[in-house]
Amino acid sequence: MTTMTEASVREFKMPDVGEGLTEAEILKWYVQPGDTVTDGQVVCEVETAKAAVELPIPYDGVVRELRFPEGTTVDVGTSIIAVDVSGGAAVPAPAEAQPAEQAAPEEPKKEGRQPVLVGYGVSTSATKRRPRKTGTAAPEAAQAVQAELNGHGSAPAAPAAVPAPAPAAGQPRPLAKPPVRKLAKDLGVDLATVTPSGPDGIITRDDVHAAVAAPAAPEPVAAAPTAPAVPAPVVAYDGARETRIPVKGVRKATAQAMIGSAFTAPHVTEFVTVDVTRTMKLVEELKQDKEMQGLRVNPLLLIAKALLVAIKRNPDVNASWDEANQEIVLKHYVNLGIAAATPRGLIVPNIKDAHDKTLPQLAEALGELVSTAREGKTSPAAMQGGTVTITNVGVFGVDTGTPILNPGESAILAVGAIKLQPWVHKGKVKPRQVTTLALSFDHRLVDGELGSKVLADVAAILEQPKRLITWA
Template identity: 85%
Template sequence: MTTMTQASVREFKMPDVGEGLTEAEILKWYVKPGDTVTDGQVVCEVETAKAAVELPIPYDGVVRDLHFPEGTTVDVGTSIIAVDVSGGTAATGTAATGTAAAAEAPAAAPTAAAPAEEKKSVGSGRQPVLVGYGVATSSTKRRPRKGPEVAVAQASTALRTELNGHAPVAADTPRPLAKPPVRKLAKDLGVDLTTVTPSGPDGVITREDVHAAVAPPAPEPVTAPAVSVPPAPVSAYEAARETRIPIKGVRKATAQAMIGSAFTAPHVTEFVTVDVTRTMKLVEELKQDKEFAGLRVNPLLLIAKALLAAIRRNPDINASWDETAQEIVLKHYVNLGIAAATPRGLIVPNIKDAHAKTLPQLAESLGELVSTAREGKTSPAAMQAGTVTITNVGVFGVDTGTPILNPGESAILAVGSIKLQPWVHKGKVKPRQVTTLALSFDHRLVDGELGSKVLADVAAILEQPKRLITWA
């Protein structure tokens, strides 16, 4: 069996890769026992309640043990991998036994010289070494010898037990107060006086106290046992028709967040249908612009820019509700969240300081956000501190919806599908590109007037994109 010295083995614990996370699931191990690892090397991928994250090892060494298999959910702070950082191989078999024996040798040596050594230390003015705190330590325990002193102590103990009716009390425990007849009664009834609650004056144990100690306890009220209805047996036919998926990771966190948001913030949703024909033409023009070469240009880019412009015109919508401090927190920055559907569930990473980005910079940030989310590499930091969110349900062919606020935010804009529809344009019915927008907001922070202004501004920009210039 392989053995390792404690000093050469480092235990790598599951870190908190986000703020306040308590657990993570091990998705995949990239190493196995016996592999050599270096500082900064990724050893595994874990999924937290926010995202999938790769964990690097912080030191060099050889992997000795993986404490948990893939698919296991582990609490933060629990060791997940052991690494031997000694740089050599561990001792095995006889060599390990010999080392252990050598370590125990000093403790097994005769101790007859100990008193003389102690006197020498005291005489020379040095502090004597206390028992158990010497340089060499050992777990070896010796059986105490039975000498005359031991025999006398045992006889004294037996005599006190016979007289008191109970085992001797430790030196630091006060002796129970009781008269000899009461002690005799306690002995006859097998009652330990140290466990009896005294009721006499000055804490003296009475005969009634002893009898009460041996009285049977009052019967507990009988309650009807809870009726547990066992689940109906599932046949092979039924099992083949269902699949059960454990609720964990991103999906579990999303469910908890949505429940908390839906039942904490009073939601109001408003809708507007808008002609976005000019916006769609601008998208096609920007795709041919050299400044946008290699960048993702789509309607979402201009919708995001329109929302940022509306927030600039109506800054009070960019706020949060601090229940603990009973304050409304106005944000002077916009971290724009973009809801992204991934194989692990819906996540909402955000573009930091989106309000300060130019249109090409915003396009670049959107492209990076989407590609990172699809690869499952979104970091927890990218999903924290969002202020306002956009969710594009139109990519699924849906006209619109009533989105639920991302926790801690005041508004979320849902964008429906863009369809060619008959529309009255310049007094005539013409086919136009039309979409429906839905804005949900926290009615504690945003009243109907403010919410309507923001939604109307977004719609006006999408109908006439040149307003992005005049309203800048």
């Protein structure tokens, strides 16, 4: 039996394929132990919190071991496949001869190293923890601070109003500045009983006052026997009548994003009912237009174009709220998100620089976006950087809804079902194609006037689609 040296084995680790994601689920392996692989060959498909992604191997060799079976969720940075790159096929060694966590020789594990997006390089900064102080010995830095604070000598012992044992031998004195020590002495507070809140564990004046206000600690008494813990009631699970589905991948990420958005951005939703009969006629005309042949032409295309025109007329709606810097960030581009329901959950890829696209270009981009989403091949990059979103709930026969903003965006437009309804047209009640639009926006940066103008502009364009030409 031929064995492989440690240097000939390369460990391919789970990469961060979505800018900051921490884990991914292995959906399918395309290779097995003993298979020959080449640089760039796809070896597996994984599902992240954003999309399904195929992973290529970055070197030539023979597969030695698959570290995890299909269906396993693996942390970013963990080895998922071992490959012998020595140049000759070899019989895989027993699993115990090669630890699952062995790192590649040229990729030594560094403390504080964070997983990075493929192709983005390694982060130049590393997070370091400050050494934690212990109760028996202070670090040298803390001792230096104590020496500086107590440079005038030890303060006289203050009479203890609250009984407390003296510090044990070797235990550092509580850190406090001389005025605070004097205050504690005057108030009869033992600093050893005070919980510090200042930097580096320094006791402040407020800490001393808080200790005075706190009730006196009772004399120590013998510990009462602990009552046995009452076990939590076990909820019976009837597998014949219930099905439990683990929350992970796209659905988990969507849930977390929606919770964060709903409880961070103050949502306001406005509604308008629109006669879109002329828009529906224009859709039929465009389907016969030579320039639109082979392209996806539907009401959503004209609604998207109408929204882009409304944003051009009201650019302040295309913005985001920077909480850290307390700034409103105006975007001079529109990455138009289109919510898409897929077998793996709801995703929102976006059309980059949609504001610069002609109607045929927008139709082409929209068609590619929808097709890719349905196939489950949407890349993480396609879902990054959206500014405004459209969600078409009308395809499910729903009249309207109150959509929740995508995190980092200022507005989202929901389109309801287009139905034939009685409508007053030119003074007479006639059957017309009607729909309801709902615009949700972040009220921190979009006030009622601005939101109303945007929604009214979209409605006006859809009622009179010739305005696409005059307002574009």
